[in-house]
Amino acid sequence: EAAHVEKWIKGVCRYCGAGCGVYVGVDKGKIVAVQGDKDNWNKGFLCVKGYYLPPILYAADRAKYPMLKKGDKFVRISWKEAMDLMTEKFADSIKKHGVHSVAFYGSGQAYTEESYFMNKLFKGGLGTNNIDGNPRLCMASAAVGYVSSFGKDEPMGAYDDIYHSDCFFIIGSNMAECHPVIFRLINERKQKGKDVKIIMVDPRKTLSARIADLHMSFIPGTDLVILHAMAHVIVKEGLYSKDYVNNHVVFKTIKDDKPAKVSFEEYVKFLEEYTPEMAEKISHCPKDDIIKAARWFAQSKATMSFWTMGLNQRTRGVWANNLVHNLHLLTGQICRPGATSFSLTGQPNACGGIRDTGLLSHLLPYGRLVANEKDRKDMEKFWGVPEGRIHPKPGPTAVDIFRAFNKGEIKCLWIACTNPGQSLPNVGPYRKGMESKDTFLVVSEAYHPTRTSELADLVLPAALWVEKDGTYGQSERRYQYLEKAVNPPAEARPDLDVMIEFSHKLFAKLGRADEAKRLFNFKNSEDVWNEIRQCSKGTAYDFMGMTRARLKKAHGIQWPCPTEDHPGTVRRYTSRYGDVLVKKFDPHATDVSFYGAKADGNKAAVWLRPYKGPAEPPDAEYPYILTTGRQIEHWHTGTMTLKVPELKRSAPDAFVEINPRDAQKLGIKSRDKVKITSRRGSIVLEAKVVDVPRDGLVFVPMHYPERLINLLTTDAYDAMSKQPEFKICAVKIEKA
Template sequence: MALTRREFLKNSAASAAAAAIGVSLFANQSVFASETVWHKSVCRYCGVGCGVMLGVEGGKPVAVKGDTKNTINKGLLCVKGFYLHKVITGKDRLLKPLIRKNDKLVEASWDEAMELVAAKFKESIEANGPDSVAFYGSGQAETEETYVANKLFKGHIGTNNMEGNPRLCMASAVGGYLTTFGADEPVGSYDDLDHAEMFFLIGSNTAESHPVLYDRLVARKKANPSTKIVAIDPRKTPTNKIIDLHLQVKPGYDLAVMHAIAKVLIEEGYTDEKFISDSVNFSNGKEPITYEEYKTFLKKFTPEYASEQAGIPAEDIVKAAKLFGQTSRVVSMWTMGVNQRIAGVWLNNLIHNLHLLTGKLGKPGSDSLSLTGQPNACGGVREGGGLCHLLPAHRKVAKEAHRQQIADIWNVPVTNIQPKPGKHTMAMFDAISKGEIKNLYVMCTNPAHSLPNLNKYLQGMKDCFMVVAESFHPTETSKIADVVLPAAFWGEKEGVYGCTERRSQYMPKALKPQGEARWDADILIDLAKRLGHGKNFEHFKSAEDIWNEYLKCTKGKDMDLTGAPYSRLKEVRGLRWPVPSVDHPGTTHRFVEGDPLFPKDKAEGRRMYFYGKPDGKAVIFARPDKGPAEPVDAEYPIAMMTGRVLEHFHTSTMTGQVPQLVRAVPKPYVEVHPDDAKKIGLTDRGMAKVITRRGELELMVKLSDRPLPGNVFLPWHWPEKLSNLLTNDVFDPGSKEPEYKVCACKVEKA
């Protein structure tokens, strides 16, 4: 039974008395102790993968607490996760389907809404072919949901126009892992954080974007005070509190710094020559080169040259390099500051280079670890194959064998799956703007807020027939949709999330969906039936059925999850693939002994064998240095950076439901250095106009020494001031990931 208000007040009063004499009265006694049922789950927010317990009482979510048995967070949560239960019952939960009539969204029955969606899709597919429709999914959807969408669109409708928002956040990391190691996702795991003696952070505001991992760094430093932390970041962030050396580079000019570090490592003799000759090839990106040619390539990248490029002292570059070289165990971590860049893949390669040169990889305490922004970008979209060139379990549409394997599992003729990749996210929205794609199905994401250079794409989204399956309304995207389908939210459906460290974790259904909301996979199966593809979806009676079919796709692949059926996942705190059998414990380090896929015979004594590459050797890349696509100039003299804050997540559709989080950071702002403010005539909390070649915004000014003079910083969470009206939609030619992180702007007093 819940406490009465009176009892609650009495307890509060008694607690206050207890606090006055330094006693904790209710420490072992939860306020909800009596009849709250706790369900083991995974946090809905970022990619860290924290274990949470969802407390349910009388069919209602009452609390969330950290799962003390989960080794990722050991019971710790960030403020977002702590309030997760409040999101479930948030004020903007959509409870009924909506369809657009006379330019207004009005309530409709499920049947009416689904008939409309099916009719529109049928009509367009028949008249204009399957490539006239598209699907845009999410790194926050369950693996099961993405799998069903993939099967429907690629295998049955027959279009590869199937993308997901990880294109906008993780694609460059994927490109980096694939080109360097021949296989996506990290070599090591979070376990390395507890053994590292140095952390090398680049383009990662760990303290705010991955708070629980930040706490692990703090704990590591406390346990081992000689642990060093070096950060490359154009902005001072809260993470600076624990770092020993900050290379505050000009936004977009850090590639030369990475090469200079590599050069110092070689010159000072910090390389692991045996490892290099055993396990490393060299390439200039077009063709193989020799180690000597790589050294020649590096000649230009003296610390002085990099210093000039990046605007930081040359001696700091040398210091960082020496630290990297001298310390035996190093973990590098990065996020959007590296990935959301025109040279995102290259920069990923350059991080891996340092680990390959020094052999600091594939052993406890050393890794090149890409941090993920979404809870299931790795699991659902990267592993599940939810991008236009992929098929489930690290397969490619372009490979006939891969198409055949998946067509067999999907029970369709192989000709159903097109061999040509579909349109990647930016090309997809471009095609929508041009009217080439006529129908779009959006699931669990908010592109009308999150795409860069929005002015270019909004009209197209309004003009096409857009279906949005979403738990919350209005969002910027649902507002302009033709059909909005109420989707069950976290806690109201079961499924699997796969986090940063290759760990898949199970989430139970603990609640009935609010209103008439339905599970996304169920909606997609309904659509499949209405489109006449029912027979290959009928056997999906539960999430477990979908998961089991997906496990068949993973069998024998580098991301083998055969040993992770629901029965096992329900018991454990996740499993890290490859986990080829139910008695296998999962894998902490890949490409080394202990990895079940490590081919001892081929390795012939080599410590690491990168089995994703034909000769088992990873690649060190001699990539040219490249600045931002839009450097500052006389007309737009200030570099504009974007990012996030601790209290909000992405487009704030979730955190915006929690009054306490809104209160903490209520409105959009631009961070301006006091020196710039003085020049422009801006005052703290006054208004400024930020103008780029693509748009302008009036924003509250927050004076701060976090950006350097000449730079400003905009968090991107708020719908009322869309920072993406200003951002640049130019993208990395390899990963197709846009350069959100830096563009040129001017700032005026508003």
């Protein structure tokens, strides 16, 4: 029976980085329905998570009041007591131990205004780079991959490219479950387009692989050799574009710890050893499949790549990203409709909120870097803080913030909109640190208890999703505004309100009340948004044209969008297809210009990245590989989706996927209890014997709070992006 609805309010789905447009139906002050926005890119379609959004607001365990831990129990306190205590603790720590004794850990799900504000408070106000967020676990390798290959972060293409593509190269992404509505577009294209090819490179035969024309399975962690071998074939068979390479590409390697340019010939020489035969030997992916994939990739009219965590959550995550870009650059399959190198984003605001605003410990807003003196000066001037305020050294990244918290080097930590007590890799030791009585942990949460809030000293109840207003920026550089539709429960407040209040109270305690009045003079998220627009002005991001009024009306706008009459940019780095910044940054360009890579003459980089395997390959003692990830029904740590009865019924509990061959060897049947052990921990789960993972590989979903799979995963991370290798660690398996 359809619910009665008083009014429909435009918004965006709360979950994945696809960013489906929605309308929420409000009746008597409650959200009673959700429907897809037909005028947005998703054409009215949503996945099962999107349709079942309303119940998450009304779960019994919503956090309603500030709660303080006393002994082993949480007691309700007032907001005034909470803010007084929190600012006292932070101010005290700063006075006694300096600004680097406090930190903030944020989220790619917070609104852009919230993240921008916290970044300004920490880097510009306090002068510490002790601020990072969960996109470090998620998109950091993609971000560093784009910057190192093209000079600036974020994809150049758009979902619109799907309609024009003839070959989809999907690697390390289970789109059918993790980005279902984007996957729907690919399905549609496959059904309508003649000879559309889908190549799926994945060690699991996932739901996504079902529509593949070619499924390339391989030993996890060896895909770098596959990508090089494809380049080998492309070069050897003359399938690369000489014009493109001559006009738009430089070749780079690392010499003496520094990037250095090399010639095309040196690149060809580097590729020599990566024959399809060699790749097969290392990866166990058949050489004929590699050759076929290389030919399809190079020879299709337009090839589009997609990837997510299979490439990003790896100790060679940045390199893997570079190697996908290499294939596009070599073949000229880029910056044309249908031809693009497109990283799918995990979270709804990892792009807009974290990568663009620069809420990572090495970044400053809109493409600027902490380590770059000019960028620091730029931001100091813009924020109106004294020269030298921004600390020149990048701060600790996600895992290292928690390491420092364990050691007591960081004494006060504020976590908002993320659940690291469940989601951090090798979470066991970090949980101990979070629980410690020697440090002060504040958690802003929409629910309580969670696996993080249970460890906190102070829990601040947060308004969730459309209980507050703000901006999301999603996978295809699309910014969308979410209007407030209903009030939060009881005393829950929008995080931004709390952040603003915190900044004034903290600065007052530091004797800097006047400075706070100047720096943090924001009444609401629109005020912050207007400063954000100014901050992006003149950069490669320029979204001066995205006024709040325009965003309210539009169904998303893609940056760059420098003026109010500018329609937004579907494809970047090409003037022919509408990027007006090409002319601005590279006036002599006739069409394509990678203007973010000024130092390389506006050319993109093909990288020579030698093959290296994962941090913890299987061995005699731990002979299996454990990989982890998502299911279609659930979102991350399950705080929201596990509250929806329909989703919980459909996917009630964790399991371990084992293929029939391994199961037989181990004497395991479906539903048997199985113990999985890594060097860091063990867990007992029900077995699900299915022909999905390849031989020697098992898969466990990350969603279930009672089954902390991250007690087992490794916190080894990529040297460049500092993103941990959630996707690969060695385990042993036995019947429990």
